[in-house]
Each structure stands twice: as C-alpha cells, then as structure tokens.
Amino acid sequence: MSEVRRVDPRRPIVITPQGLRRIVLGQVGAGDLSAPDPHSAPASKAKPRRLREKAKSWVMAVAHSDRGRLDAHARQTVAAAAILAQGSTGVVAVILGEFEEDAAALGADAVVILPDLDAARFEPEREVAAISSLIEVYDARHVFLPDKPESDGDLGRRLIVEHDESAATHVVEIDAAHVCSPWSGAMLLARAPLPRFILLEPGAVDAGLPFAGLGERAETVEGPKMTAESDAYRDLGLEESDPAQIPLEEADLVVAGGNGVHNVPTLEALARTLGAAVGASRVAVDDGRFARDKQIGATGKTVSARGYIAVGISGAVQHLQGIKDCQHVIALNRDAGAPIVGRADLSVIGDAEEVMQALLTRIAQAREQSELPEAP
C-alpha cells in the first residue's frame, strides 16, 4: 500500500452564510453539519489579561463619554494607550461624563469617572484642573486624547499649554518610539519622538485588542469646585436645532426610506416622533418621493449617524457606501434576502407600513406611560 495521504471527502465542513462549503482545517473525522460552528467558540472565550500584577507606572487616556458610552474614536484612544503600555505599565482611563461600559474590554486597567464634567457643559477650567490633578496622582508618563475639535481636542490643547510639555496633535501614526502628524496639508508626514501629550486622529489605531485590561473602577471623582469669580467662562446652555433642519451629515439619528415605502407621510411622522432626520435611497429620490438633498449613498450624501433606520431599502452597495460610518443600522424590510439584512444590526422582516404604524402607536404609548413631557 502506498504512503500517499488521502483527503477524507467527509472531513468536517461548515456552510458559510453565503452558502459556500468550506473545509475546517486542522481537524480529522467525519463531517457533521449539526456540529457547533467552530468559529463561534473562540469569540466566547475570555481574553487574557494584559497585566499579571498591580501596575507600577501609568499611562492615561482621557475622553468624554456620550450617553454612558465611548465612541469609536475614544475607544481607539484607550486601545492606543493599552497597546503602547509595556511591561507593568497600567492604563488608566479617565472618562468625563457617565460611563456604563466594561472598561476591561476597552483595555483599561483602572477607570476614573468624572460624571459631573460631561460634554454637555462648557467648564474648561474645572476639566483642566481635574485632569491635571489626576495626571499628578497617577504620574502618567503619556496622556492620550482623541483629537475631536469640539470636546477632547479642546481639552487636550488646554492641557498641553497648561503643562508646557512635549505634545503632538493630529497624530495619524503612532508606535512605541515615535508619532507622525500630517505636515502642510495631508501630503507629507512629520515625525517626532513619542511626546507626553498625544492627540490622536480617528483611524490611527485599530481598537481590536487580543487582551483585556483589569478594569478596576476607582471611586467616582467629583470635579474640583470653582468659585464664580475665577470662572472666566459662563455656559449659556445648548441650543438643539430641529432635526429636520440640520444637514443630514450631522444628524444623530436618520430614518431613510426606499422603494418599499409607499406612504411617505408615515415615514416623516416616524422621523418626527423619534427626533430623527429623513433620508432616502436613490430609487425613492428618482421616483420623486423625496427631495434630492435627502439622498444617501454614493451619488448622494454620506451620513455618520449613530442610529440609521432603513425602511424599505434593499441596500445596494452604493447605498451601503453612504452609511458605512453608521453605528447602529436597523432595517425594516419585506425581503429577508436583501443585502441590507447583512449590514443591519437588527432586521425586522415584514411590511414596512404596518411596522411603522405599530411603532408610532407603541412610541405614543411609551411616552404616555413614562409621562415624559419632552415630546419634540
């Protein structure tokens, strides 16, 4: 008998979502379609901790939270601190505002929450004082902030001039020894040794970590009190604009209609009830159901809303291109095989008009029950 190794035609296989048959490598034995998917197993396995013992020194990541969560940019910042912290260096995440997430999964070994310094109020002097004292307490060697011009970038620049130390802003490339920032526009990069304060651009870091932090929660810290006289700034409050008026690109929640929407007033009513902006797919716009400036997709606008509700939209690639930055996509669709179902975080299969009507009724009930007065 020859020593030729033979391939067992009944090796374990999995069927991919695309319906392709794939051999499972590294396993022998009979294939069984009912066997649990081997790819779901590693995901459930807990990630190893990066630190074995107590941290001896610290690096700090500072970010404002948005309704109890960190956005992608802030996550990248904490991840950068975790990746660059070597040996027994710990990562302390300082969150300004409420925080309800698992800090360990973000890579933070300690988390300090300052709930009364959230982004809603403009209190730069208190923020700088609070962060400066924390930098001193932890003796942070490096301080990372997301370079968001509206909140953390402003705070970061105030910290930089306050401490008058080496700093880099608009950092697009970082490693353990150096940082790179764009120079004179986006064409050239300038390189500098790793400074103490680092303001990161979005996308400079991959937020996926193979390890977890310790995630120890320090006591909730209250920001320092400021006397009224010392305060050169006075917050006059936020003005919210009507979601229907603001540009689609800026909207936080978008309800978009496609070819499956026949009753546009229902969709508009739903958007009004949810406080969302109205968008549309190309087909619906070409059909004259929506104005041209509502079009989302390759030939229309690119939206970066946190929530995107696609009603009766099949999700052609050109449309998906326009919603690539949306965090939560909900699809209401009649066709379970539509490409939007592959993109959506939640797909509801059914008649769009019926579901929209039911949702309107349900929201009205919910408003009444909780008796919240702030109906827009």
Place this chain on the structure above:
Amino acid sequence: MTGGKFKAAVLVSAGRHPFTGAPRACHGDAVAMALGQRLVGNALRIIHAGMIDEPALEDYLALGAGTIEVVPAPNGDDAIGVLTGLLKDVDLVLSGSRAESGAGSGLVPYALAKALGRPVVANVLDVEIEGAEARVRQFLPKGRRRGVAVSLPAILAVHPLTQVRLGYAYARRLSGRIIAVPPAIDGQLGAGARQSPWTVEPTSRRPVRLKAEEKRPAHERMRAAVVSEAKGGVVAFEGTSVDKAQVVLNYLRNHRLIDF
C-alpha cells in the same frame, strides 16, 4: 476692557493648498477675518507673524484686509513671544482653528491665551460684544450649538463653518498695504522658543495604523482568512407587527438612540 475704544485683532497665517502647496489665504483665518470685520468693521487689525514677503498675504488683501501688519518671526516657535508683546492692549483676538502650513496643530490660540493670561474659546460661529464680555455661539456636532459668555479680553478660535461672505477683489489686492511692525521686545523673547521636535519626511506615504500584536497559531490565522465571518445582526421574522415594533423600540432604547 483695557479702557478707551474696543480693540480687536485677527491673526492670519500663510495658507497653503493642501495638495499643490500653492500659497493662498488660509480659509479658517479668512473666515475669522471676515467675522472680525463684521464685528468692528475697518478698525480690525490684521496681524501676521512671519516673513514680510509671504506670497499668501496678498490673498488676504484681495479678501478685504486693507492693511496687514507683519511682525517678523523667523521661525514659527518665536511667534507666540512676538505676538504676546503686540497683543497686550487688544481686547479681542480672533484666529482660525488651525494653520495650513507647517504642523497646523491649532495650538496658537491656546498658547497665546496662556501667555497673555486670558480665556480662550474654540469653535466660534458667531460673537457679540456685551459690555465686558463676549457672547459666543459655539459649534458642536450633531446640529447642536452652545452659547458661552467669556469675559474680555479674550481669544477666540473661529470655526471654519462660520457663515461669512468672502469676496475676492483684485482691485483690493492692488490697493491694500502690507506694513512691517517692529516686534515689541520682551525680555525673554526667544527664551521660551523650543527646538522643534518635528522632522518632515521627504516623500508622502500612507500612515501605518497601530495594531495590537496578536499571537495566534497559524491554523487559526488560516481559518480566519478562509472562512468569512458571519455578518449581519439579529433578524426578527416572527410575530405581529406590534411585536416587531417592540423589538425595534427595545433596540433603540438599549443603545440609547432615543431618550424616552
């Protein structure tokens, strides 16, 4: 206020086109200049710290600068020291949010505020003067705006989305003047200037993304490459439309997309 007439100044930098590098007016600074002129008209001082023969300055003349004062600052690091001496008696200093040439770190208004001991507000869309304070409308994302009252004298960094009319006129470019002003010598001028840590790379390239090193066995990496991950989230087929509406509402609530 520093007594007498209300004084305002805008800082303009040498703009560069982001792709061709051609000299031009920095858009953010031009917007700040237009905002300042809306506020105080021709009384606005327009100040540039740098070289007097900077070609970008003529663009500002064409945009209606009138007279530009140039204070020599041979390398960028001295700019703060030079400007501090010049701006001591100015009540309101405006600037763009970041320069187009060099690092464009956006630190100048903050550093200037520190040096002069004044408050600084960034992302300014509009400003009104009311007695001893400036009422500022600040840009926030997601269509929100914020009102901030800041005590004068103050420094404001103007947001590029500020609604102003920028009109380019060649006649103004010819009639405008660029004058040199001697630097108000401060004792420690140049002492605070630090050696720039930046070295510019000669060729353009894409930045490398920082990624955590992952030690996975070859078999796992192969498997990750061969088998595409299952995409898509929860799919709700079952139930009446009321149940489905509830599913949607729960999702919106769980992810705090709505606040009721």
